[in-house]
Amino acid sequence: MSRPPRVLSSTGLYHVIFRGINHLNIFDEKEDYKKMLEILAKLKENENIEIYAYCLMTNHVHLFLKEQKLGDIKKVMHKLLTTYVVWYNRKYQRSGSLIGNRYKSEPIEDGKYYFALVRYIHQNPIRAKICKLPNEYKWSSYNDYISKKRNTLTDKAFSLDMFSSKISEAIEYFKEFHQSDEELDFDITNTKKLTTAQIKRKIEKVSGIPAENISKLQRLERNYVLKELRMSGLTIGQLQRATGISRGIITNAK
Numbered sequence: 001m002s003r004p005p006r007v008l009s010s011t012g013l014y015h016v017i018f019r020g021i022n023h024l025n026i027f028d029e030k031e032d033y034k035k036m037l038e039i040l041a042k043l044k045e046n047e048n049i050e051i052y053a054y055c056l057m058t059n060h061v062h063l064f065l066k067e068q069k070l071g072d073i074k075k076v077m078h079k080l081l082t083t084y085v086v087w088y089n090r091k092y093q094r095s096g097s098l099i100g101n102r103y104k105s106e107p108i109e110d111g112k113y114y115f116a117l118v119r120y121i122h123q124n125p126i127r128a129k130i131c132k133l134p135n136e137y138k139w140s141s142y143n144d145y146i147s148k149k150r151n152t153l154t155d156k157a158f159s160l161d162m163f164s165s166k167i168s169e170a171i172e173y174f175k176e177f178h179q180s181d182e183e184l185d186f187d188i189t190n191t192k193k194l195t196t197a198q199i200k201r202k203i204e205k206v207s208g209i210p211a212e213n214i215s216k217l218q219r220l221e222r223n224y225v226l227k228e229l230r231m232s233g234l235t236i237g238q239l240q241r242a243t244g245i246s247r248g249i250i251t252n253a254k
Helices: 030-047 072-091 111-122 157-163 167-177 196-207 211-216 219-231 236-243 247-252
Strands: 013-019 050-056 060-066 104-107
Touching: 013 072, 013 111, 030 050, 030 072, 050 111, 060 111, 111 157, 111 247, 157 167, 196 211, 196 219, 196 236, 211 219, 211 236, 219 236, 219 247, 236 247
Parallel strands: none
Antiparallel strands: 013 060, 013 104, 050 060
16 A cells, blocks of 8 residues: 655644664764764755754654745655665665654644744653753754854744844743743654544544544533543544644643
8 A cells, every 4th residue: 555645734844753763773873963963954055944943862853844845845854864874874884774664744834833842852852861951962953042153053043033032031031941841742653654544433433423523522522532532542643634623622632
């Protein structure tokens, strides 16, 4: 069965995740992390992408990117992964796949999730119990944000300007914002790929309600059903695709 086409973002914004095959490491030494950032910097220059946040973990990577032309995300990710895997395989004298399956990409259509996603990405090492504070982790964009340097890999001006027009004040607000745990769940890789038809069948099996009818329920009943469906293992993206209900409503369903 062929893979379903990727959903493209009308805003150009994407949360991208890719993992090592069988959850194996894709970074073993400092040089490996530096190489990934070097490739991202070249792509940023050559492909005209904007990088709003990133976090390189031992066996997976989070990216928050903006493409300028609809569909460029495919070309950018192909170049990023191909270039890195060829370099990595040559360095470690290995062959074959390094990245598990294909990368996952989630369109970010609603601007109100912008800052939540930035914080979610920066707090990834904290959730993994690698560090206690985001500035303690070297391989994320957090330290770009709190630095007054202008020429960084991260396109931080847009975010910081939203906090304050004064750079020093914006940085302090940004730090304060990251002191609170991000409650929204942006995990887009925790479930095997299901077709929309399979998702709809699972929704009806769990809830007893056809997927297309859930949006017609009264708010309290709808939220209860959405919560139960998420507890069953369905992701926010899967529920959004099958029910037509917005990400925000699904995320905040209590």
